[in-house]
Amino acid sequence: MKYVVVTGGVISGVGKGIIASSTGLLLKTMGLAVTMIKIDPYMNIDAGTMAPTEHGEVFVLGDGGEVDLDLGNYERYLNITLTRDHNLTTGKIYQHVIQQERAGYYLGQTVQIIPHLTNAIESWITRIAKIPVDETGAEPDVCVIELGGTIGDIENAPFVEALKQLRMRAGVDNFLHIHVSFIPVVNGEQKTKPTQHTIRVVRSAGLHPDLIACRCVDMIDDSTIQKVANHCQVEPSQVIAVQNVQSTYLVPALLEKQGLVQSMTELLRLAPSPVRMAKGSKMWEKWKTITSIRDYRQTVSIALVGKYTNFLDSYISLIRSLEHSAMVCERNLKLVPVDSSHLESGTQSTNPEAYNQAWQAVRSAQGILVPGGFGSRGTEGMINAIKWARESKTPFLGICLGMQLAVVEYMRNVCNRPTATSAEFDGMATDPVVIYMPEIDRAKMGGTMRLGVRPTRFQAGSEWSKVRKLYAGSMLGSLGEGIDGLQAPGSLPAESALTESAIATAADPVIQERHRHRYEVNPACIQSLEDCGLHFIGRDDSGQRMEVLELKDHPWFVAVQFHPEYISKVLSPSRPVLGFLAASAGCLELIENVHMV
Numbered sequence: 001m002k003y004v005v006v007t008g009g010v011i012s013g014v015g016k017g018i019i020a021s022s023t024g025l026l027l028k029t030m031g032l033a034v035t036m037i038k039i040d041p042y043m044n045i046d047a048g049t050m051a052p053t054e055h056g057e058v059f060v061l062g063d064g065g066e067v068d069l070d071l072g073n074y075e076r077y078l079n080i081t082l083t084r085d086h087n088l089t090t091g092k093i094y095q096h097v098i099q100q101e102r103a104g105y106y107l108g109q110t111v112q113i114i115p116h117l118t119n120a121i122e123s124w125i126t127r128i129a130k131i132p133v134d135e136t137g138a139e140p141d142v143c144v145i146e147l148g149g150t151i152g153d154i155e156n157a158p159f160v161e162a163l164k165q166l167r168m169r170a171g172v173d174n175f176l177h178i179h180v181s182f183i184p185v186v187n188g189e190q191k192t193k194p195t196q197h198t199i200r201v202v203r204s205a206g207l208h209p210d211l212i213a214c215r216c217v218d219m220i221d222d223s224t225i226q227k228v229a230n231h232c233q234v235e236p237s238q239v240i241a242v243q244n245v246q247s248t249y250l251v252p253a254l255l256e257k258q259g260l261v262q263s264m265t266e267l268l269r270l271a272p273s274p275v276r277m278a279k280g281s282k283m284w285e286k287w288k289t290i291t292s293i294r295d296y297r298q299t300v301s302i303a304l305v306g307k308y309t310n311f312l313d314s315y316i317s318l319i320r321s322l323e324h325s326a327m328v329c330e331r332n333l334k335l336v337p338v339d340s341s342h343l344e345s346g347t348q349s350t351n352p353e354a355y356n357q358a359w360q361a362v363r364s365a366q367g368i369l370v371p372g373g374f375g376s377r378g379t380e381g382m383i384n385a386i387k388w389a390r391e392s393k394t395p396f397l398g399i400c401l402g403m404q405l406a407v408v409e410y411m412r413n414v415c416n417r418p419t420a421t422s423a424e425f426d427g428m429a430t431d432p433v434v435i436y437m438p439e440i441d442r443a444k445m446g447g448t449m450r451l452g453v454r455p456t457r458f459q460a461g462s463e464w465s466k467v468r469k470l471y472a473g474s475m476l477g478s479l480g481e482g483i484d485g486l487q488a489p490g491s492l493p494a495e496s497a498l499t500e501s502a503i504a505t506a507a508d509p510v511i512q513e514r515h516r517h518r519y520e521v522n523p524a525c526i527q528s529l530e531d532c533g534l535h536f537i538g539r540d541d542s543g544q545r546m547e548v549l550e551l552k553d554h555p556w557f558v559a560v561q562f563h564p565e566y567i568s569k570v571l572s573p574s575r576p577v578l579g580f581l582a583a584s585a586g587c588l589e590l591i592e593n594v595h596m597v
């Protein structure tokens with residue numbers, strides 16, 4: 001096993017995750033099997049109880065693990081499927097060691113951070129690195145490990161110590177360290193002092209970076225590279241410049257251009273087989289083609305009506321899935337975040353300007369998206385936006401909370417039950433159309449939702465459904481041909497890279513998508529809603545839990561209880577998101593027709 005360790009210094013949040021993912025992708029283009037581990041030095045067991053407004057989205061894995069959003073990047077860039085154990089936190093490793101201590105594993109010993117905790121970290125890494133993560137089922141050749149925080153933090157000191165141990169044990173040819181630094185620009189001058197300082201800190205902690213990746217808002221001058229090399233006693237070829245680029249999808253190519261593939265091959269003595277290399281480079285060409293920025297002739301505008309809109313990292317997977325779909329539909333994506341509370345009548349009196357602006361954004365958007373969320377704030381505004389999308393026949397997609405609210409809206413305004421609401425907003429509700437799921441533990445908070453992959457079965461008689469059609473078969477190949485015929489030729493992937501969920505055949509109309517929720521549509525309300533024309537076309541195996549709803553006489557009105565955005569990939573966009581975006585852009589028919597051929 002070879003290890004590539006990515007650490008950071010100077011400041012946090014400079015894009016270490018994207019650099020780590022891009023490095024993983026480049027290793028994959030060399031035909032290697034690659035896995036990734038994220039270390040988060042916080043005390044939480046996992047990210048499940050953390051606020052999205054502070055930490056960004058909680059990413060959900062297939063096994064139900066609630067993890068750091070970087071794991072979403074890893075899965076998307078490398079097209080791999082990770083487990084909860086691929087995200088190691090201080091909380092998890094302490095819990096593990098303490099459980100072992102209680103079980104008598106260390107009888108007679110004084111349990112200490114060094115060596116017991118560091119040994120536990122090292123053996124966790126070596127164990128998890130071996131887990132196959134791609135469709136080949138092969139044991140990975142390389143494991144990329146990203147260490148959260150910055151070196152020098154008290155919190156990540158035990159992890160740094162464990163990585164030192166790992167380096168010794170793996171041997172220098174099997175361990176490559178990339179340290180990500182930041183070059184500030186002061187009065188037009190690129191400053192290297194913080195980088196010199198952070199390299200000194202890393203070295204005094206006992207690690208020896210092989211490569212220094214310098215983040216900078218501007219292009220980094222050759223003289224700056226030379227200065228970093230001189231002061232840090234490395235070759236200029238060991239300094240990689242990572243300036244801001246138009247899209248994070250371009251970072252892998254930026255690193256490749258600076259010889260990262262070459263450096264990794266030499267430093268890790270990599271020798272991938274020619275057959276695997278050919279496969280990897282084919283995938284790389286496809287990636288570069290579809291992600292290369294083009295200014296498309298047309299734009300599609302989507303209003304994202306949510307409550308976490310002032311920190312868009314809260315919706316990162318969703319935004320990525322919209323981008324994946326926009327690339328396939330060859331449209332520029334214009335995302336308009338709308339704070340849903342501004343759509344409420346209360347705001348009309350307190351802040352009429354915000355109210356008018358928000359409604360203007362909703363009315364002028366080509367598609368309305370109501371994403372997942374928790375709590376009651378802003379939900380009346382979301383319901384107002386859904387009503388507008390339904391009545392004005394504007395394409396609509398509701399996800400999780402968005403689906404629950406679509407049901408509330410329909411019950412109130414179409415089935416004429418004006419007091420209908422969700423038990424999440426009113427525990428004493430007289431007409432709860434969304435209720436707490438019976439199996440959910442009300443006493444505990446961490447990891448107690450309905451989490452991870454669950455099957456959804458399309459119901460008999462739902463063959464008319466637009467979203468069901470998109471889920472059927474190996475659609476992307478034909479979609480590529482279809483859109484190519486209409487737009488710029490040769491720009492789409494010829495083959496699909498279908499993953500986890502994406503096929504529902506007529507014989508087995510079942511899909512697998514990831515979930516994260518505590519509430520569900522009240523089974524006692526289904527008949528009334530269906531009688532009024534709301535069709536629950538996808539349900540769980542018991543038939544009692546609603547998963548997908550759709551309206552018939554609407555260009556695209558679909559809502560799903562699961563989160564389709566979590567498994568969306570550049571080369572295989574999420575079907576409900578793709579259908580929604582295509583309907584908003586006015587090219588859904590083309591996709592459907594192509595598919596039916």
Ligand code: GLN
Nearest residue numbers: 372373400401517518519
């Ligand atoms: N708050 C809702 C629930 O718990 C929706 C959750 C979500 O949107 N992820 O069911």
